[in-house]
Amino acid sequence: MSSATVTTHTDDWVRHLLFDRGFLASMKGESIKVYLTMLTACGGEPDRSVTISLRSIQDATNLSCPTVIDSLNRLEELGLVVPTMRKSGRVKTYYIPGVPPEN
């Protein structure tokens, strides 16, 4: 993923989300690492879906499987990622909303 693929309008939404809306402070533990990995996987664009395996997130973040699952659950609770398809396997599709719902 090169920085050239990220356009300026996408920059603002991440900053708005993390700082203006205070989601950065709300994320606990290693959730931020998982979230950044998910953002990278979806090209930094809001309102996109990304299909990614736990193994890929583990490789990218150097976290254990339970930690990744726990972080994903926290991100889901915050509304930063929305699982759109549940399968019995490990590969899941997540939707990254540009504007998460207000808690």
Place this chain on the structure above:
Amino acid sequence: MDPFFFRVEHDLVRSEAFRQLNGSSVKVYLVIGLYADFETGWAYPSIRTIAKQAGLSRQTVLNAIEDLVNQGIVATSKSAGRSTAYRILHNAPPRPSSKSQKDKPNRSKSFSEHLESVPEFLDQTPETVLNSRTPVAPTGPFFSDDEAQFWNEPGPESGPKQEQSNKNPVNDSSPSIDIPGTPFRITLDGRLLSLMSLDEVLIKQGVNEDSARYLAHRYDQDRVIKAILNVMYLDKSKKLQNAPGYLRMALEKGYELLPQMAQKIEKRRSLLTQDIGQNLMKEKKMLERERLAAEEAAINLLIGNLKREELERLIRQAVGSLPEPLVKRNPSITNPLIRARVYELATRITESN
């Protein structure tokens, strides 16, 4: 709109350091990126601000900053009376593929191993000061039979700077002293010498071959040596995890020697000064002894050629001309004063003849 922010984020995710950092450090990194000045890259957020933005405690923020600095992806600058400045280093090492990561040896480990072979780095006492002045100093693992090389001749340059060849170091006979545990020497006037080519030293410190060659030729060699010495000190003190990252930053910014390192090098230089002073004294004493011996030989020769009667006359004359207390106890030719006066009188006679 601030494209800088997301670029920061991508730099982090792409780097190998991302895998090593914990969530708190990543948060702090992002906050620093948020406050970074677009042009200079420096950010001046307080610990309190970072803590508030990241939802962390002050202590966690401090630990995270330390972690980021150790990883070589954030530089800090502290000055008295001013808030600490932070800067994100965009040259964080890229993340290798998992396969190549397994194949390649761990850089920091190899560097540590390398340093372990120099347990007395900068603390070891040279065998003798005099021996340490000899051109080749077999200290440290970097020992090489190459002649010492001077970098950065002081004063105005007479012409365009010629590229120095690291392969063929320049000979210089100026006195210098080794810096224990390193391939470097310091001269009396504070110049740094390298016993081996700088790109080789950089490679030994984990910088890849192409980068090492590039850095060694791009930057002032004095700057490179200082950066390497700093890295050696920090690594020895276990305060550094990303030596190549630190090296790049130090070279880019032209870091001076760390105070501790500068102090140790200064001690070595004063040893050299002391050593040279002692040598000069010895040489002076030796010359004095030689002069006295020559004088003695001349006196013996002249007195030996005098006839007995003439010698006795000159002794009487010498005794008469000298104060009585000086000649009362020993009024013979064995008295140095009489001997000197006899020599003086005999010389006058010889000259008048």
